[in-house]
Amino acid sequence: MERFLLGCRAAVQMKKLAQIAVKRLAEVQHLESRPLHVVLGNEACDLDSMVSALTLAFYLENTSESKAAFVPVLNIPHSELALRGESVFLLSELNIPESSLIFRDEIDLHALHQIGQLTLTLVDHHILPSSDKSLENAVTEVLDHRPLEKQYPHSCSVTAELVGSCNTLVTERILQGKPEILDWQTAALLHATIILDCVNMAPEAGKVTPKDSKYVAQLEALFPDLSSRSNIFESLQKAKFDVSGLTTEQMLRKDLKTISGDSTMLAISAIYMDLEVFLQRSNLTAELDSFCQAHGYDALVAMTITFNPHNEPVRHLVVFCPSVDLQNTICEALEYSHCPPLNLTPAPTPHPNLRAYLQGNTLASRKKVLPILRDALWGGNPGAMRTPSGKPGSEDCSQEQMDDELDKTINPLIPEMSRDEEEPVLPPTPMNSLVDECPLDRGLPKLSAEAIFEKCSQITIARSSTSPPQKKK
Numbered sequence: 001m002e003r004f005l006l007g008c009r010a011a012v013q014m015k016k017l018a019q020i021a022v023k024r025l026a027e028v029q030h031l032e033s034r035p036l037h038v039v040l041g042n043e044a045c046d047l048d049s050m051v052s053a054l055t056l057a058f059y060l061e062n063t064s065e066s067k068a069a070f071v072p073v074l075n076i077p078h079s080e081l082a083l084r085g086e087s088v089f090l091l092s093e094l095n096i097p098e099s100s101l102i103f104r105d106e107i108d109l110h111a112l113h114q115i116g117q118l119t120l121t122l123v124d125h126h127i128l129p130s131s132d133k134s135l136e137n138a139v140t141e142v143l144d145h146r147p148l149e150k151q152y153p154h155s156c157s158v159t160a161e162l163v164g165s166c167n168t169l170v171t172e173r174i175l176q177g178k179p180e181i182l183d184w185q186t187a188a189l190l191h192a193t194i195i196l197d198c199v200n201m202a203p204e205a206g207k208v209t210p211k212d213s214k215y216v217a218q219l220e221a222l223f224p225d226l227s228s229r230s231n232i233f234e235s236l237q238k239a240k241f242d243v244s245g246l247t248t249e250q251m252l253r254k255d256l257k258t259i260s261g262d263s264t265m266l267a268i269s270a271i272y273m274d275l276e277v278f279l280q281r282s283n284l285t286a287e288l289d290s291f292c293q294a295h296g297y298d299a300l301v302a303m304t305i306t307f308n309p310h311n312e313p314v315r316h317l318v319v320f321c322p323s324v325d326l327q328n329t330i331c332e333a334l335e336y337s338h339c340p341p342l343n344l345t346p347a348p349t350p351h352p353n354l355r356a357y358l359q360g361n362t363l364a365s366r367k368k369v370l371p372i373l374r375d376a377l378w379g380g381n382p383g384a385m386r387t388p389s390g391k392p393g394s395e396d397c398s399q400e401q402m403d404d405e406l407d408k409t410i411n412p413l414i415p416e417m418s419r420d421e422e423e424p425v426l427p428p429t430p431m432n433s434l435v436d437e438c439p440l441d442r443g444l445p446k447l448s449a450e451a452i453f454e455k456c457s458q459i460t461i462a463r464s465s466t467s468p469p470q471k472k473k
């Protein structure tokens with residue numbers, strides 16, 4: 001009897017499995033017929049890029065009439081997520097499994113584009129690196145928070161607004177479009193990212209704008225049990241700046257952008273440590289040299305940032321370049337830049353291939369330094385500078401821009417200086433980085449459409465199964 005009963009059970013189990021398989025097959029076939037609309041962040045894949053891709057794809061999937069399947073793709077290899085401590089921390093705090101995410105080395109965008117199954121929304125950037133140039137005509141939407149450096153056809157919807165965080169623009173889109181889809185987990189992702197990008201909404205950091213503050217307040221009004229801003233900022237900042245255990249190569253890759261001139265490729269890495277500590281790293285020059293050789297970079301600019309006892313940023317610039325001529329071109333461009341002036345003071349270094357400076361203008365982050373370097377690579381004449389679209393970009397600095405720069409540098413020092421109320425305090429004009437080399441040419445995709453479907457359904461399951469997750473103990 002027992003054998004008979006076990007047989008019945010097996011038959012029923014098999015039946016159930018067969019039904020699931022048929023259902024899955026139907027779903028996959030359905031997906032197979034649905035083109036993919038990928039929401040893609042930038043190649044540095046900082047928290048702003050990751051979260052704006054996740055949340056905008058979520059919004060589009062829940063509101064769009066298009067029959068496309070909307071999928072967020074993190075524009076880095078899966079293996080590189082671990083270098084982004086703040087992202088790993090936030091995903092774990094919000095119970096979003098890393099396995100539910102889709103990374104650039106797990107999906108072949110070019111192959112999908114070739115069979116006409118791809119449309120793209122770019123978030124937190126709007127210029128594709130040369131290795132992705134052929135994807136340009138798949139771009140149907142841009143959502144970015146730096147000045148536009150490239151025109152897209154009218155059929156492409158472009159939102160570019162100089163706010164502190166791209167996620168402010170995503171939050172605005174959701175709250176104006178379909179606020180009811182916003183769940184606690186998605187709100188927490190948006191809220192935390194805007195707070196980190198805007199340095200805890202501190203005006204003296206020069207990032208936050210009225211729109212960032214407005215939407216952080218709206219998220220808090222809708223979800224009063226979101227964590228406190230200082231808790232969020234401190235834990236994300238700590239995770240972001242924790243570079244313990246990273247090799248020099250990993251530190252260089254952790255927050256990297258690249259630009260290219262005629263035949264020159266330059267990497268710019270944000271380094272979250274003090275200059276002195278960085279220069280004392282063992283074998284530094286050899287490490288920098290092999291990093292550049294391995295990736296075909298002709299020079300590397302490391303932008304270090306730490307904080308003094310008053311918690312103010314201290315910035316240094318390090319220029320590594322074996323070619324004396326190119327090193328002089330880069331250093332002169334940085335030293336003589338006036339838009340913005342970097343106020344550089346040379347600092348001692350252990351090696352002739354290395355030049356270092358203390359950067360007096362502590363508001364000038366990579367968004368400001370990158371255009372100076374790009375001009376230098378294009379022959380130092382802003383008019384000659386070419387954005388990837390081949391259009392000359394104007395890097396000339398108008399008088400009011402220079403006054404504006406001066407303003408930004410002086411204002412935080414004299415808080416009582418009245419700000420023109422209706423004039424919103426804009427963050428330093430972030431410039432898009434002309435990423436030339438996509439650091440992701442790592443061979444063919446590993447996921448078929450079914451596996452992508454599997455991942456997407458995991459995301460759905462992960463989302464639907466979570467009420468506001470209890471904070472981890």
Ligand SMILES: Nc1ncnc2c1ncn2[C@@H]1O[C@H](COP(=O)(O)OP(=O)(O)OP(=O)(O)OP(=O)(O)O)[C@@H](O)[C@H]1O
Binds near residue numbers: 046196312367
């Ligand atoms: N004033 C500050 N106080 C505390 N933390 C600060 C302050 N300014 C920056 N940070 C922290 O350092 C990280 C890097 O900031 P950044 O160098 O200004 O650059 P960014 O990442 O905001 O923007 P970029 O100019 O690099 O543009 P992208 O190329 O990244 O698009 C900040 O995240 C903050 O934690």
Ligand SMILES: [Mn+2]
Binds near residue numbers: 048166
């Ligand atoms: Mn951003």
Ligand SMILES: [Mn+2]
Binds near residue numbers: 366
């Ligand atoms: Mn950055």
